[in-house]
Amino acid sequence: MRVAMLSGPDGPRRPDAWHRAAATVADVVELVTVGSLSTPPLPGLPFAGRDERSPHRYEIEAAHGGRNRPATAAVGQRVTAGRMEAVLRVETSECGAIDVLHGHAPGAAGQLPWLSKVTGIPYVLSEHDRRWLGHPTRPLPGLLDRRRAARLYREAAAILPVSDLLLARLGELGLPGRHLLVPHPVDTEALLDVPARARIRQDPVRIVAAGPLVGNEGWDVLADAFAEALGKDARLRLRIIGDGPGLGAVREHLRRAGTGGAAVLTGDLGRKETLHALAHADLFVDPRHVSGFGTTALDALCCGTPVVGSRTGALPELVGGDGGILVPPADPHALALALVEAAAELTRRQPAALADRTRRHFGPDAVGARLAAVYTEASGRA
Known part of the structure; x- marks a missing residue:
């Protein structure tokens, strides 16, 4: 089985994790849409480059209109898909046919129908x-x-929502296709x-809380909730990891909430340092109103750190019965009570068991097994 995995600046959040999961059951070719190439261009294809360290990973420049202005969405996607098709011809001539295209939405979804039509690949x-x-x-x-x-x-062989909540919502909206739950995998090697x-x-x-600091994403809820929780348990200390246009507003909200030195903002630390912070935290808090999945919460649980957060995205599946406490979104009082309760329960937690359960359920082998069934059916090999 050979699978071409499409990704780009808009998704998925952790492409390496998806690659490793798919690679447990298939030979994976990566097509990564970029603004400009960072790899040597292919002979005769100046818009595409290949990673010398990973010969089945290709970069493809997204199409732009004249004078460096973006083309209209439809035209740009069609041209980008044509570039992908040219790269697939090179890959096929060197290593054999591709059986399935796997894209992610938002992101590379716009190129898939045309690319599938011209290549005949589902x-x-x-x-x-x-x-x-x-x-x-x-x-x-x-x-x-x-x-x-x-x-x-x-036109898709299958639609793979990453959470039960997304799966249910697509059904409620009456969107067509075969919908199968395949959760976001965790990159256990990292x-x-x-x-x-x-x-x-x-x-x-x-x-610890972590994520882009943008408006209307629940950071004000967290500031109010933490201030209330701090009044009930003076041991609490909050570290917010992230950057973005809302940084100043979050800092000001914490100041007005009266959290003092108990809450600090560190800026963006990068993935490695963020994982270290999650592994050595007592709790991870996710205050967002809406989450497509919850990859940072998944990382925290894989480190044995319980999660307190909003009941959204895949958090109900991730947290389960032993991974923390979830509350309704946008409810600072409920979030404050959950933080206090979770802090009181820390001595009864079993971090190693929590990490083991989460890594097994969302690791590359588990998600790869789901992908194997999808790929087999899509390619007609069932």
């Missing part, structure tokens, strides 16, 4: 787009977006060992 689509779940300040996708999605879904945790009651409770 495609499957992983759906990550949290817009389908709604948002307190944004409407659901309109009729035009739903019609576009319906065309994309109808994870740290679960550190030993020995606590006494007086120890500070280290809480």
Whole structure:
């Protein structure tokens, strides 16, 4: 089985994790859409490059209009798909035919129907787009977006929502196609060992939150919730990892909430340092109103760190019955009570067991087994 995995700047969040999961059951060719090449161009294909360290990983420049202005979406996607088709011809001539195209939405979804049509290769689509779940300040996708999605879904061999919540919502919206749950995998090779945790009651409770600091994403809810929780348990300490246009607003909200030195903002630390922070935290908190999946919460659970957060995205599946506490979105009082309760339960937690359960359920082998069934059916090999 040979699979071409399409990705780009808009998704998926952790392409390496998807590659490793797919690679447990198939030979994977990566087609990565980029703004400009960072790899040597292929002979005769100046818009495509190949990674010398990974010869089945290709970069493909996204199409632009004249004078470096983006082309219209439809034309740009068609031209980019044509470039992908040229790269697949090279790969096929060197190593054999591709059986399945695997794309991700949002991201490379726009190129899939045309690419599938000209190559004759069936495609499957992983759906990550949290817009389908709604948002307190944004409407659901309109009729035009739903019609576009319906065309994309109808031609796919399978649609793979990454959470039960997304799976249910696509059904509620009446979007066509065969919908199968395949969760976002975790890249177990990047994870740290679960550190030993020995606590006494007086120890500070280290809480970590991480993500892009943008407006209307629940950071104000977290500031108010943490201030209330701090009034009930003075041991609590909050560390917010991330950067973005809302950094100043988050800092000001924490100041007005009266959290003092108990809450700090560190800026963006990069994936390696963020994983280290998650592994050595006592709790991870995810205050977002809407989440397509919850990859950072998944990382935290894989480190044995319980999660307190909003009941959205895949968090109900990730947290389960022993991984933390979930509350309704946009409810600072409920989030505050959950933080206090989770802090009180820390001595009863079993981090190693939590990490082992999460890594087994969302690791490359488990997700790869689901992908194997999808790829086999899509390629007609069943």
